Amino acid sequence: MNNTIPGSSKINRWVLVPLILGIVLTAVFGFRAVRSFAQVQLTSLKPGTTDVEAIRGWMTIPYISKMYCVPANYLYKQLNVPFAGNDQKSLAALNQEYFLGQPGAILPKIKDAIRSSKPACQNGTISP
Amino acid sequence: MSSITDYLLTGLITYGAPLFGVALMLGALGIPIPTSLLVIAAGAFSRQGMLSLLPAIGLGLLGTVMGDSLSFAMGRWGGNWVSRRFGGSSVWNSAQTTFNRNSRMAVFFTRFLLTAIALPVNLMAGSSCQFRRFFVTVIAGETIWILVYGGLGYLFGSQWELISKFLSDFGGLALGLAMLGGSIYYFMRKRKEMPVVL
Numbered sequence: 001m002n003n004t005i006p007g008s009s010k011i012n013r014w015v016l017v018p019l020i021l022g023i024v025l026t027a028v029f030g031f032r033a034v035r036s037f038a039q040v041q042l043t044s045l046k047p048g049t050t051d052v053e054a055i056r057g058w059m060t061i062p063y064i065s066k067m068y069c070v071p072a073n074y075l076y077k078q079l080n081v082p083f084a085g086n087d088q089k090s091l092a093a094l095n096q097e098y099f100l101g102q103p104g105a106i107l108p109k110i111k112d113a114i115r116s117s118k119p120a121c122q123n124g125t126i127s128p
Numbered sequence: 129m130s131s132i133t134d135y136l137l138t139g140l141i142t143y144g145a146p147l148f149g150v151a152l153m154l155g156a157l158g159i160p161i162p163t164s165l166l167v168i169a170a171g172a173f174s175r176q177g178m179l180s181l182l183p184a185i186g187l188g189l190l191g192t193v194m195g196d197s198l199s200f201a202m203g204r205w206g207g208n209w210v211s212r213r214f215g216g217s218s219v220w221n222s223a224q225t226t227f228n229r230n231s232r233m234a235v236f237f238t239r240f241l242l243t244a245i246a247l248p249v250n251l252m253a254g255s256s257c258q259f260r261r262f263f264v265t266v267i268a269g270e271t272i273w274i275l276v277y278g279g280l281g282y283l284f285g286s287q288w289e290l291i292s293k294f295l296s297d298f299g300g301l302a303l304g305l306a307m308l309g310g311s312i313y314y315f316m317r318k319r320k321e322m323p324v325v326l
Contacts (some may be wrong), residue, residue, distance in 0.1 A: 019311040025304025033297035039290060057242060058134035062139045063178060090138040
């Protein structure tokens with residue numbers, strides 16, 4: 001007695017790959033989504049708040065100046081980096097150029113500079 | 129974050145909306161650019177006053193719709209070759225028929241939910257759908273994408289990286305669930321269709 005479904009191996013081949021991939025993706029991204037959602041919940045999200053730990057290598061000095069209400073000239077001075085020609089460069093590029101590419105050398109300096117400064121914002125604009 | 133993402137974020141705060149539009153267009157053409165992250169970041173940068181909101185929305189929408197239309201055109205031109213190559217295959221024909229039945233839904237939802245498969249959907253749409261219907265659906269889907277993702281970035285401001293991570297994971301989960309649901313549905317349908325010989 002033959003109790004197989006004709007063509008079932010063909011079905012299996014076409015269904016099994018996306019099925020397994022679907023299970024793997026659901027498990028991996030389900031876990032990650034729950035974890036990142038919990039992270040969002042734990043970090044009390046206050047729009048507009050800034051933390052120096054959020055400074056990243058892609059940021060430019062003018063951007064950091066605006067975000068943290070610290071005059072750009074002050075930041076350039078603290079880093080010993082000239083203003084001219086550097087306003088469009090990221091921290092990573094400045095690190096490469098002025099700190100001999102030592103990984104992350106610029107980050108502690110800029111964080112210290114922000115911590116030791118007084119916020120200069122008044123109604124969203126930086127006072128000179 | 130990868131270096132390409134870093135370059136794009138630096139570019140976004142330096143060059144603003146024009147770079148945003150170009151990046152979204154390249155992303156829609158299949159170049160691996162983290163476009164959803166850029167949209168969320170653009171929302172946050174608008175809130176922080178680094179990016180003008182309306183030009184960013186306008187140029188972003190223009191760029192992504194242009195990219196989608198170009199990939200549709202690639203599907204239209206490449207479609208003839210694909211049909212010659214795979215047209216005899218029953219699996220290909222069945223996939224094409226299923227796609228044609230649900231093409232508008234597929235195009236719409238892959239703009240903002242299952243974004244990882246947006247390019248294959250554009251290519252398939254190019255080989256079988258009317259451009260006008262595709263274009264209208266794309267505008268609707270991309271508008272939702274830019275407004276919802278950008279809106280979340282705007283809403284959460286400096287915490288946009290966390291939101292981006294969550295949405296990226298959620299997108300992966302949605303793709304996994306879609307594959308799982310699709311394969312279970314396909315299996316059940318085929319089982320019903322096939323005569324059981326005992």
